[in-house]
Amino acid sequence: MFEKLEIMQIAQSMARHAALRQSAVTQNIANADTPGYKAKDVTSFADTYQTEAHTPLRTSRAGHIGATGGFEARVTTQTDSSATSPNGNSVSLEDEMVKGADIKRQHDLALTIYKTSLGLLRTSIGRG
Template identity: 35%
Template sequence: MGDIYLFDVASRQAQWLSVRQATISSNIANANTPGFKAKDVEPFSKVFDRTHLTMAATSKAHLGFDEASVRPEKVRKSESWDTVHSGNSVSIEQEMIKAGEINREYSLNTGIVKAFHRMLLASTRSGQ
C-alpha cells in the first residue's frame, strides 16, 4: 500500500488554521490599540497550490510546510469594514466572522479525517 497523503494535507490545513486563529486573536486583542492595522493570513488554497501535490509523490518533502511560509499579511482596504479615528482598522464583528469560519473549517477538517480513519480501519479489519 502506498503512502496516504490525505492525513498530511489535513495536518497542513490544521496548522494553517492554527496560525490564522492566532492572527485573528491578535487582531481582537489589539482592537483598541491606536494605529494597529488588522492582519490576516494567505488563503489556504494559495499555500496548498505551492505544495505542488501530484498523484504520484516520491518524497515526503513534496508537502513541506513551514510556519514562515504562512505569514500574517495586512488586510487590504477592500477587506476592511472601517477605520476608527485612532487609525485602528480592526472590526470586532469582522474578526468574529473570521473566527466562525475557522471553527467551521476545523470541524470539516476533523470530520473528514475521522471518516477516512474509520474507512481505513474498516478496510484493514475486513482483510483479516
C-alpha cells in the first residue's frame, strides 16, 4: 500500500538512476585503456524527471493509460571530442572519480528521502 506513494516511487527511481549511472562509470573506468572507447554517462535525474513529468496524462493507478511505473533514464555516449586521447579513448579517470562521488551523494539523498518518508508514515499511524 505505502509503496505506491509518489514520494516513495521518486526515491526508488532516484536510487535506480544512481545505480545505472554507477554502472556506466564503472564501465568507463574498466575501459580507460581501451583504444577507441567512448565514455558513457546517464542523463541527469532532473532532466529525466522533467521530461516524464510533462506528459499530458497523469496517472494514479497502474491500470491507467500512460502508466509506466517510474522514470526511465538511458546510458548515452558522450560526444565531447576535446578530451579524446591519441588512441581515441575519451575516458578521463579524474572525471569518473568526480562522477563517482556525485553518484554516492545522489544515492544517499534517495535513501534519506525514503527513510524520512517512512518515518513520517510511521509517526502518522502512531508507531514512530
